[in-house]
Structures are given as C-alpha cells and as structure tokens.
Amino acid sequence: MKGRCELCDATDRIQVHQVRKLADPGKFGQSPPQWAQVMAKRRRKTLVVCQNCHDHIHNRQPTAATTQQSPESPLR
Template sequence: MELGALKELVTRLLAGRCESCGRVDEVEVHHVAKLADLARSGNRSPWADLMASRKRKTLVVRASCHANIHGRSPVPAHTE
C-alpha cells in the first residue's frame, strides 16, 4: 500500500464513522484483494457497489456491518 493510501485509510479509521451505515462507533476494515473480485454492477451488494464506486479495496465499517458483509450474525457490543 502506498504512503498516500495508507494515510487516507488511517484518517478514515480515526473518523470512526462506518462507511456502510454512517453510524459513529468502533470501526474495522473490510478488504478485498482486487476490485475486480467484486461482482459485476447490477449483481453487487450495496457494500460492493460502494467500494467499486469509490475505487477502493477497503471499506471502514462497524463490526455488525462487517459481519453482515460476510453473512454472519452481528457481533454483540462489548459492555463493561
């Protein structure tokens, strides 16, 4: 990853805003190896459309949104 892209990713992570649902929370990164790995337009899920339209292999998302991307049940929030 080039330095400029890395700085951009860090900035997006520090913002703490899910790029899928827009909520502010703890975030993590969803990553694809290649944009070409995403299904063709029209057959893509909303998160894949978002990544393709931004020409990014990364998407900063909340844990529950990340679980939905991978078809898993959302992870319960950590509480003290």
C-alpha cells in the first residue's frame, strides 16, 4: 500500500489527509462520509490519498471509493 491512494489506488501525487479526532467527521449528528468510515475502521486519524481524492474530501464531494471499488480494494 506504500505510495498508493487508499481510496482509488492511484499512485501519483500522493498526500496525507488528517483529522484532529476520529469523531470530528461525524459530529453534529451527520452521517460520516465513506472516507471517514475507512479511517474509523482502521482506527487512524490519517489517510493516504491522491491529490484528486484529497480535493474531493475537502470539497465535501464523493471520493472514488464511494462509486468505484475494485475487488482487491482495501475498503472491503
């Protein structure tokens, strides 16, 4: 998984998304987005993502993982 987006498996322009607390993405009674569920499942406050997925996270748009999952995807 080194050097690969944890959401869409891209290998270019890799970045790290970080939250302060695992509870933050689902606060105020909202359902947490798919990427936040991945972080909670792995009990990590960071997620290795490509720039495209990172931009989608910050713009509150669906990430590739919510629409396309390969059979060997780490999100299963």
